[in-house]
Amino acid sequence: MPNVQPRPLTAAESKLVRDHEAFAASVRASVLAKAPSQPAGTEDRLAYARLRDEYAEAGEEDRIALLAQMHETAARVDARKAQLQDNALLPDLHAPYFAHMRIRTAGKVRDVLLGARPYVDAARALTIVDFRRAPIAEAFFTCEPGDDYEIEIDRRTVEGVLEARHLVTFERGEPAAITVEGGAVRRIRGEWHFDPGALVPDFSRVDGLPLAAEIDPANREKGVAALLDEDQRAVLERDPKETLLVLGAAGSGKTTVAIHRIAAIAERTADFDPAAVLVLVPEVGLRHLAQRMLTDLGLERVNVHTFEEWIRGEARRVFPWIPAEESPDVPAAVRRLKRHPGLFAAIDALVEDIVRGIGARIDRLHAGRGAIREVVDAQREPVIEHRLRHAETIVLEAAPAAKKPLLKEAFREARRRLERVQADLHRLVGDRALLEHAVHVAKGQLAMPVLEQAAEHTRRQLDDPSAVRFAHVDADRLQTLDGRSLDEDTPDAVAGTIDAEDYAISFELLFRKTGRSGTRAGSLRRYRHLVIDEAQGLSPIELRVIGRALAQGGSATVAGDAAQRLDEGEAFATWDMLVSELGVRSTATHLETSYRCPRPILELAYAVLGDEAAGPMPTAAREGPPVLRTVLPGEGHAAVFISEALRALARREPRAGVAVIAADAKSARAVHEVLARSLPARLVLDGDFAFAPGVEVTEVAQVKGLEFDYVIVPDADARTYPAGGEHRRKMHVALTRAVHQVWIVAPGALSPIFPMALAVPEALSWPMGQRT
Numbered sequence: 166m167p168n169v170q171p172r173p174l175t176a177a178e179s180k181l182v183r184d185h186e187a188f189a190a191s192v193r194a195s196v197l198a199k200a201p202s203q204p205a206g207t208e209d210r211l212a213y214a215r216l217r218d219e220y221a222e223a224g225e226e227d228r229i230a231l232l233a234q235m236h237e238t239a240a241r242v243d244a245r246k247a248q249l250q251d252n253a254l255l256p257d258l259h260a261p262y263f264a265h266m267r268i269r270t271a272g273k274v275r276d277v278l279l280g281a282r283p284y285v286d287a288a289r290a291l292t293i294v295d296f297r298r299a300p301i302a303e304a305f306f307t308c309e310p311g312d313d314y315e316i317e318i319d320r321r322t323v324e325g326v327l328e329a330r331h332l333v334t335f336e337r338g339e340p341a342a343i344t345v346e347g348g349a350v351r352r353i354r355g356e357w358h359f360d361p362g363a364l365v366p367d368f369s370r371v372d373g374l375p376l377a378a379e380i381d382p383a384n385r386e387k388g389v390a391a392l393l394d395e396d397q398r399a400v401l402e403r404d405p406k407e408t409l410l411v412l413g414a415a416g417s418g419k420t421t422v423a424i425h426r427i428a429a430i431a432e433r434t435a436d437f438d439p440a441a442v443l444v445l446v447p448e449v450g451l452r453h454l455a456q457r458m459l460t461d462l463g464l465e466r467v468n469v470h471t472f473e474e475w476i477r478g479e480a481r482r483v484f485p486w487i488p489a490e491e492s493p494d495v496p497a498a499v500r501r502l503k504r505h506p507g508l509f510a511a512i513d514a515l516v517e518d519i520v521r522g523i524g525a526r527i528d529r530l531h532a533g534r535g536a537i538r539e540v541v542d543a544q545r546e547p548v549i550e551h552r553l554r555h556a557e558t559i560v561l562e563a564a565p566a567a568k569k570p571l572l573k574e575a576f577r578e579a580r581r582r583l584e585r586v587q588a589d590l591h592r593l594v595g596d597r598a599l600l601e602h603a604v605h606v607a608k609g610q611l612a613m614p615v616l617e618q619a620a621e622h623t624r625r626q627l628d629d630p631s632a633v634r635f636a637h638v639d640a641d642r643l644q645t646l647d648g649r650s651l652d653e654d655t656p657d658a659v660a661g662t663i664d665a666e667d668y669a670i671s672f673e674l675l676f677r678k679t680g681r682s683g684t685r686a687g688s689l690r691r692y693r694h695l696v697i698d699e700a701q702g703l704s705p706i707e708l709r710v711i712g713r714a715l716a717q718g719g720s721a722t723v724a725g726d727a728a729q730r731l732d733e734g735e736a737f738a739t740w741d742m743l744v745s746e747l748g749v750r751s752t753a754t755h756l757e758t759s760y761r762c763p764r765p766i767l768e769l770a771y772a773v774l775g776d777e778a779a780g781p782m783p784t785a786a787r788e789g790p791p792v793l794r795t796v797l798p799g800e801g802h803a804a805v806f807i808s809e810a811l812r813a814l815a816r817r818e819p820r821a822g823v824a825v826i827a828a829d830a831k832s833a834r835a836v837h838e839v840l841a842r843s844l845p846a847r848l849v850l851d852g853d854f855a856f857a858p859g860v861e862v863t864e865v866a867q868v869k870g871l872e873f874d875y876v877i878v879p880d881a882d883a884r885t886y887p888a889g890g891e892h893r894r895k896m897h898v899a900l901t902r903a904v905h906q907v908w909i910v911a912p913g914a915l916s917p918i919f920p921m922a923l924a925v926p927e928a929l930s931w932p933m934g935q936r937t
């Protein structure tokens with residue numbers, strides 16, 4: 166806890182307290198004067214959805230009547246919505262606002278309160294503005310008391326002076342603390358006191374360690390190459406033909422070593438061709454980083470792709486039937502099913518079924534009386550083509566000479582058809598009976614309802630989109646009330662699409678049927694050397710396809726860390742199994758020193774992992790400043806604190822690279838919306854990091870393999886990171902991106918994944934209100 170030495174209030178501070186008690190009383194009176202409680206309009210909303218479905222199914226003669234009904238229902242829904250919104254938008258009386266500013270504009274002084282919802286009661290001179298969106302809130306985020314402001318509102322410039330600004334917390338609906346010069350005034354057991362304390366965390370650099378932007382690009386790679394430790398160098402000295410598994414904690418140099426191994430292989434290989442090397446990474450950000458590292462090493466011709474980019478490109482070349490559009494919205498459970506190792510059991514069952522079908526067909530056409538079918542069914546090779554060849558030999562041996570040419574042709578035709586996998590894919594992912602095999606072997610990791618979901622999702626994908634179905638209907642008749650397409654935001658938006666997960670499944674089906682990874686349209690490209698970075702994120706079915714892209718006699722460097730899995734985690738079992746899915750034999754190296762993060766970050770990142778840690782904590786290469794932690798009453802307070810801290814940091818260390826890493830894209834957008842009001846923060850949700858000084862707001866999934874001078878976790882609260890392995894690994898990834906220092910901000914109760922006993926100092930002496 167901060168060093169608190171209460172003292173009585175000054176007259177000005179007492180006046181401030183009285184003002185805030187008056188604001189709170191005024192909000193309460195205003196809100197209570199408005200009657201809430203309205204019935205929900207659920208029935209009408211459901212009716213509208215039903216009508217929309219009926220419209221899609223209806224014949225042209227019924228459409229006009231249906232449209233009229235849709236109109237009526239929509240009008241009722243809108244009216245209800247307006248009522249409900251009115252009530253929902255009333256301020257929350259427990260904590261109606263979190264900040265206050267006094268502004269002087271056009272000769273008048275006004276008090277403006279900042280809250281999550283806007284609210285105005287002109288009679289009571291009460292104004293609460295939405296801190297995320299109201300233009301005037303910018304004055305609060307960007308000005309110090311006494312500063313002039315100039316803000317664009319509705320194309321007008323409004324000028325004024327910010328006279329005062331305060332953050333406020335509430336307890337049981339009453340003001341409990343208000344920031345003032347040098348600290349805060351605070352109500353303790355009904356008495357108000359002054360508490361001293363700083364309000365901006367003290368980011369402190371590691372002595373002697375340059376910021377990323379301070380490292381001369383020309384020295385960057387040369388520098389690391391010279392620094393590599395014994396274990397890292399040993400990897401580079403291994404035979405280029407060997408497949409190596411490079412394991413180690415976050416920041417232990419796995420990517421660095423894997424990329425430098427390409428340079429080492431290039432040096433030792435007479436006919437080295439960089440275009441015969443493929444580097445696969447999970448995200449676009451890491452692709453950019455790997456490309457930069459390769460360019461620094463003079464290896465810019467090496468292919469670098471995210472796994473998804475690579476398999477999409479290969480699948481579209483090999484399977485010309487693949488639809489142009491990818492599904493915008495795959496249900497999470499279906500995505501999990503399609504990547505789960507249990508799916509192999511469903512594929513096995515499908516393979517048996519296909520074989521039975523082929524045997525029965527040839528038998529029927531050639532009057533085999535069950536004998537041909539029996540021979541085909543009796544074969545046990547994993548690949549259907551091999552079974553058919555085997556069966557053909559047996560059948561032909563027993564067949565009379567006259568029948569042989571026709572039988573031969575029948576088998577050839579059956580084999581020729583094997584490369585058609587489109588229908589098999591649809592059956593596999595849409596047939597409950599087949600998928601039950603997957604759920605069965607998944608031992609509780611997949612639940613039965615996923616069968617229904619997958620079948621439904623596939624059925625909708627196989628539907629023509631409305632635009633195709635109603636091609637004969639006038640375009641203006643297809644206009645909906647809201648002007649959107651009939652499919653938008655409806656489950657039909659997936660009609661005519663494919664899921665990204667289906668690419669690997671198609672390759673697996675093709676292999677199980679033909680023993681090859683090519684069709685008449687094209688073949689999977691092969692490489693002499695593969696680098697697979699962050700391999701822990703790949704599913705067995707994906708690894709099989711990657712393994713088949715390795716040329717005969719080629720080698721691979723597989724790097725990863727099981728503690729950094731960001732999916733549910735079940736696609737990964739052990740490193741041995743992972744390598745065996747790739748179809749290679751490998752030797753493992755463990756890198757034991759973490760170079761990126763200083764000790765305090767590493768300690769916290771390991772404590773957060775708990776049982777999810779793959780091994781003991783690695784050695785930290787250096788000491789560093791403490792991890793900072795701040796628990797605040799809500800998002801509004803967090804936004805203010807983070808923007809103030811970032812502005813102070815930018816003044817002190819303008820060359821620092823800062824990542825604000827939110828749990829997901831939605832949270833990143835919300836944080837960015839506020840930060841962008843007071844500083845030039847970039848929102849990065851497509852991997853397009855600048856690798857330069859400045860503030861970038863992003864989500865955990867984007868930052869795999871990357872590093873930043875400072876990391877701020879803006880949503881380390883219990884709601885965003887509840888207990889659970891998945892959340893522990895996710896936080897571990899976020900924390901371990903920092904080279905210098907980490908600041909954890911919890912808007913609300915701190916996540917339970919942080920150990921209570923851990924010595925993480927409270928960064929700010931912020932008096933908490935009771936409400937979070």
Ligand SMILES: Nc1ncnc2c1ncn2[C@@H]1O[C@H](COP(=O)(O)OP(=O)(O)OP(=O)(O)O)[C@@H](O)[C@H]1O
Pocket residue numbers: 389392393394397413414415416417418419420421422726729760761869870871872901
């Ligand atoms: N021997 C070394 N001496 C000093 N710095 C090193 C050394 N090895 C690697 N580094 C640096 O440590 C940082 C982390 O390296 P790298 O990104 O390769 O780790 P990683 O194991 O791939 O991390 P992650 O698991 O987070 O992806 C980089 O800045 C790299 O330059």
